[in-house]
Amino acid sequence: DVKVTQSSRYLVKRTGEKVFLECVQDMDHENMFWYRQDPGLGLRLIYFSYDVKMKEKGDIPEGYSVSREKKERFSLILESASTNQTSMYLCASRPQGLSYEQYFGPGTRLTVT
Amino acid sequence: AQSVTQPDIHITVSEGASLELRCNYSYGATPYLFWYVQSPGQGLQLLLKYFSGDTLVQGIKGFEAEFKRSQSSFNLRKPSVHWSDAAEYFCAVVENYGQNFVFGPGTRLSVLP
Numbered sequence: 001d002v003k004v005t006q007s008s009r010y011l012v013k014r015t016g017e018k019v020f021l022e023c024v025q026d027m028d029h030e031n032m033f034w035y036r037q038d039p040g041l042g043l044r045l046i047y048f049s050y051d052v053k054m055k056e057k058g059d060i061p062e063g064y065s066v067s068r069e070k071k072e073r074f075s076l077i078l079e080s081a082s083t084n085q086t087s088m089y090l091c092a093s094r095p096q097g098l099s100y101e102q103y104f105g106p107g108t109r110l111t112v113t
Numbered sequence: 114a115q116s117v118t119q120p121d122i123h124i125t126v127s128e129g130a131s132l133e134l135r136c137n138y139s140y141g142a143t144p145y146l147f148w149y150v151q152s153p154g155q156g157l158q159l160l161l162k163y164f165s166g167d168t169l170v171q172g173i174k175g176f177e178a179e180f181k182r183s184q185s186s187f188n189l190r191k192p193s194v195h196w197s198d199a200a201e202y203f204c205a206v207v208e209n210y211g212q213n214f215v216f217g218p219g220t221r222l223s224v225l226p
Contacts, residue, residue, distance in 0.1 A: 042216040104156035
């Protein structure tokens with residue numbers, strides 16, 4: 001089974017802190033994604049990566065950055081956390097090819113106070 | 114840009130009743146369509162997907178969905194709902210040559226005993 005893990009299920013940070021959310025997948029997938037999930041808005045893509053050290057902006061990249069130094073790991077960074085970044089963050093991965101199916105981690109619920 | 118709408122924010126059904134969750138999309142070409150389910154506190158799990166061919170697709174947990182090009186719809190159905198089906202359901206379409214999903218806002222399903 002594909003497994004996507006996220007470093008924390010719940011996280012509480014203060015405004016202005018630098019926050020790292022880690023995601024690891026164990027299936028050698030080329031593509032990895034970060035989404036945020038908010039009620040009534042569904043999932044919105046923040047960033048994705050299709051290879052090591054490669055990244056592309058999604059729909060809502062402002063206030064976020066990412067890092068992919070190894071194929072299995074994709075990190076989301078909040079340089080200076082703000083209260084409007086309180087949300088559920090979901091990581092996903094998928095292989096190259098035509099299946100398109102994305103495999104999701106359990107999510108990290110981040111609260112910024 | 115593609116978009117996905119799920120007209121029902123919240124649906125409540127009795128256990129054993131039939132279920133239909135609506136999904137409409139906007140996309141010029143033949144879309145790749147997905148339904149995901151998110152149980153409380155969990156990540157997203159794929160229920161089923163449509164790429165081409167038979168417009169009625171079967172998924173896991175007894176779910177099925179029908180692609181209707183004339184109506185730009187991909188509605189999810191289940192003949193008899195179980196209490197464990199209570200969850201949030203997301204419809205999604207692939208855009209950008211398979212790089213990105215576009216998700217609908219989700220429909221929350223409650224099941225009465």
